[in-house]
Amino acid sequence: xxxxxxxxxxxxxxxxxxxxxxxxxxxxxxxxxxxxxxxxxxxxxxxxxxxxxxxxxxxxxxxxxxxxxxxxxxxxxxxxxxxxxxxxxxxxxxxxxxxxxxxxxxxxxxxxxxxxxxxxxxxxxxxxxxxxxxxxxxxxxxxxxxxxxxxxxxxxxxxxxxxxxxxxxxxxxxxxxxxxxxxxxxxxxxxxxxxxxxxxxxxxxxxxxxxxxxxxxxxxxxxxxxxxxxxxxxxxxxxxxxxxxxxxxxxxxxxxxxxxxxxxxxxxxxxxxxxxxxxxxxxxxxxxxxxxxxxxxxxxxxxxxxxxxxxxxxxxxxxxxxxxxxxxxxxxxxxxxxxxxxxxxxxxxxxxxxxxxxxx
Amino acid sequence: xxxxxxxxxxxxxxxxxxxxxxxxxxxxxxxxxxxxxxxxxxxxxxxxxxxxxxxxxxxxxxxxxxxxxxxxxxxxxxxxxxxxxxxxxxxxxxxxxxxxxxxxxxxxxxxxxxxxxxxxxxxxxxxxxxxxxxxxxxxxxxxxxxxxxxxxxxx
Numbered sequence: 001x002x003x004x005x006x007x008x009x010x011x012x013x014x015x016x017x018x019x020x021x022x023x024x025x026x027x028x029x030x031x032x033x034x035x036x037x038x039x040x041x042x043x044x045x046x047x048x049x050x051x052x053x054x055x056x057x058x059x060x061x062x063x064x065x066x067x068x069x070x071x072x073x074x075x076x077x078x079x080x081x082x083x084x085x086x087x088x089x090x091x092x093x094x095x096x097x098x099x100x101x102x103x104x105x106x107x108x109x110x111x112x113x114x115x116x117x118x119x120x121x122x123x124x125x126x127x128x129x130x131x132x133x134x135x136x137x138x139x140x141x142x143x144x145x146x147x148x149x150x151x152x153x154x155x156x157x158x159x160x161x162x163x164x165x166x167x168x169x170x171x172x173x174x175x176x177x178x179x180x181x182x183x184x185x186x187x188x189x190x191x192x193x194x195x196x197x198x199x200x201x202x203x204x205x206x207x208x209x210x211x212x213x214x215x216x217x218x219x220x221x222x223x224x225x226x227x228x229x230x231x232x233x234x235x236x237x238x239x240x241x242x243x244x245x246x247x248x249x250x251x252x253x254x255x256x257x258x259x260x261x262x263x264x265x266x267x268x269x270x271x272x273x274x275x276x277x278x279x280x281x282x283x284x285x286x287x288x289x290x291x292x293x294x295x296x297x298x299x300x301x302x303x304x305x306x307x308x309x310x311x312x313x314x315x316x317x318x319x320x321x322x323x324x325x326x327x328x329x330x331x332x333x334x335x336x337x338x339x340x341x342x343x344x345x346x347x348x349x350x351x352x353x354x355x356x357x358x359x360x
Numbered sequence: 361x362x363x364x365x366x367x368x369x370x371x372x373x374x375x376x377x378x379x380x381x382x383x384x385x386x387x388x389x390x391x392x393x394x395x396x397x398x399x400x401x402x403x404x405x406x407x408x409x410x411x412x413x414x415x416x417x418x419x420x421x422x423x424x425x426x427x428x429x430x431x432x433x434x435x436x437x438x439x440x441x442x443x444x445x446x447x448x449x450x451x452x453x454x455x456x457x458x459x460x461x462x463x464x465x466x467x468x469x470x471x472x473x474x475x476x477x478x479x480x481x482x483x484x485x486x487x488x489x490x491x492x493x494x495x496x497x498x499x500x501x502x503x504x505x506x507x508x509x510x511x512x513x514x515x
Contacts (some may be wrong), residue, residue: 065415154407156417297413319489321413325482326494336475338392340409342482347389351475354461356446356483357454357498 001299001306003056004174011119011182012319018115020065048345057133060308064298068133075217077137078153080207084218089208091194093201094220095151095164095246096228097136099127099171101144102237103190123179126172134167135160139219147229156215161199161249166296167197169289176238177305190347196232197287198243200224227272231284234260234269240287243272247285251339256292257285297321361470371456376401376512383469383479385494390470394422397400401425403469411478414485420477422469429456429463430473432480445484445491452510453480457498 008347011133060070072078083090101123107116124146128138131148135155140147150167151160175193200222210219224243232240247257259267272284293299298314299306309317328334329351337348384396387405394407397416403424410417419436433452441447446454455476456463483495 150493226397291425315489318413318415319486322482322486322489323494325411325413325484329479330496334475334479336478338390340391340393340474340478340481341412342475342478343412349471349475351479352472352474353496354455354472355496355498356480357457358443358446358448 001053001170001173001178001308002304003060003170003308004126004178006056007122007144007174007185008178008182010122011179014115014118014122015182015186016109018111051204054129056308057129057350059311060298061133063308063311063314064296066134068134069137070132072132072137074141075139077139077149077152077207077218078130080218083207084209084216089206091202091206092101092153093157093160093199094149094205094207094219094222094225095160095199096195096222096225097148097150097164097168098196098229098232099131099146099148099168100142100194100232101127102192102194104144106188106190110188123175126174130171130174131167133171134163136163136167136308140217155200156157157199158249158251161197162252165240165242165250165252165287165292167244167285168197169293171195172238172240172289173306190237192237194232194237196228196230196234196235196242197240197246198228198231199226199245199249201245208227223273224328227282227284231272234272235285236286240289241284243284244285252292253295256288258288260284260286262354376426379465380424383424384470385472387474391474394452394474402510405469409478409481411481414481415488416485418481422473422477424469424473425510425512427463427465429458430469432473432477439484444485445492446480446497453477455480460498 031087058068076084080090080092100118104116104120107119110307111119124141124144127146131138131146131150134150136148136150137152138146145186148164148167149338150164151157172193174197175191179191183189199221204224205220205222207218207220211217223247227243231243235241239261259270262268264283268272270283271281273280273282293306294301297307300309300313301307325334325342329342332351332353333344334342334351335346335348336342336351342351377398380398380401384398384403384405387394387396391407393409394405396403396405403422405422406419406426408417408419417439418434421433421435422430422513423433424430431452432455433450434447435451437446439447439451440449441449448454455473461467479495483493486492486494
């Protein structure tokens with residue numbers, strides 16, 4: 001996806017410098033240290049990069065009609081940071097997302113420590129910017145991984161779940177396709193991501209201060225935050241596993257969800273949480289993120305893979321789809337579902353014929 | 361549209377609540393985005409919806425007085441009223457041409473008015489892009505003062 005080009009060029013540049021320095025030192029026997037400079041980590045960290053996603057991201061976000069949450073600090077969800085100064089707690093829904101980068105140990109076989117520092121940081125920055133661009137709040141960085149919240153006060157629950165799913169799908173695409181191309185050239189395999197997402201509703205999530213004094217943070221106490229982390233552990237390489245509440249809140253097509261299976265296709269751990277006493281069985285699902293991305297109106301597939309469509313093209317395509325729906329309505333074949341969506345799929349109430357009216 | 365078909369007798373007045381309650385149940389069973397309440401003999405349903413491919417989320421209010429066609433108002437976003445989009449100055453929309461079907465207390469709001477709200481939004485979003493209303497329209501029009509009501513005037 002060309003929105004990640006900037007991150008890819010940073011990684012490519014670091015790898016090229018790493019190779020050049022090694023090949024030069026190899027050619028000059030007797031020298032213990034390379035004569036050409038390797039990767040300059042100081043220059044990398046000196047580059048002023050803040051939470052604002054790159055323009056390529058912001059264009060996409062703009063086309064999709066979304067808004068980035070640029071003004072944020074690590075671990076300080078703006079809707080709940082006031083709790084840090086008090087002993088109070090608050091109940092409010094949240095979508096918890098755990099993104100882990102696997103296989104970075106393989107990088108040590110090929111590259112210098114400096115190069116690896118730049119690579120892993122760039123991948124993590126890509127994850128952060130993807131989530132921020134889609135309205136996420138970065139809560140914690142764990143090694144190569146990122147723990148993100150989606151949603152907050154005044155944010156629709158369905159929207160929060162959709163944004164979490166979209167951000168993680170885009171990041172998975174970046175790792176599986178764009179990043180893979182770079183590392184494949186050097187014979188490095190298995191750099192992948194594993195993601196777990198779960199939704200805890202208002203009554204199931206408590207926001208409170210954890211820790212003491214300066215050594216504290218605002219966090220959520222919820223079964224579903226725990227389960228998101230657990231589900232990430234059940235995700236396949238470049239896979240996303242979501243809880244059943246995410247599935248029901250997003251109201252996406254059933255085709256995008258399937259039970260988690262092993263490499264032989266056998267269902268594993270259908271219920272990520274079971275409380276036989278209360279009869280609460282909570283299912284985890286594998287999410288088909290590639291199919292989902294292909295269905296998004298602001299992305300299209302070309303020879304280079306998925307690329308964002310321009311704002312004009314997106315609007316033109318949206319008009320076409322609206323007109324298709326209008327055609328279903330005027331053709332007398334429309335049904336309205338429980339959320340107010342109109343289609344010809346016989347789901348919901350059959351629309352009755354009528355004519356709009358007015359005169360002032 | 362003021363098409364009063366509900367008799368004003370005492371017997372029917374006492375049954376108003378039952379009629380409203382029945383409609384409320386049907387709406388709540390069919391449409392998850394609407395929250396309904398009955399106050400002063402008026403069934404009021406409010407909710408947010410964003411039909412697929414629509415750019416905006418719309419907050420709508422549907423007010424129903426037994427026997428009258430419901431009044432549907434677009435509360436958010438702010439939309440400039442115009443006859444071209446079938447919206448009156450108070451932001452209520454005219455979804456139905458009365459001669460096509462006389463409204464009565466047996467007509468289910470969940471099967472008529474509510475799907476028509478989604479249709480209005482679809483055609484409004486098309487209108488925003490093209491400047492043309494592409495939904496079916498009545499051959500004649502009514503006056504501003506003939507718009508649908510949101511209070512029980514018989515009470």
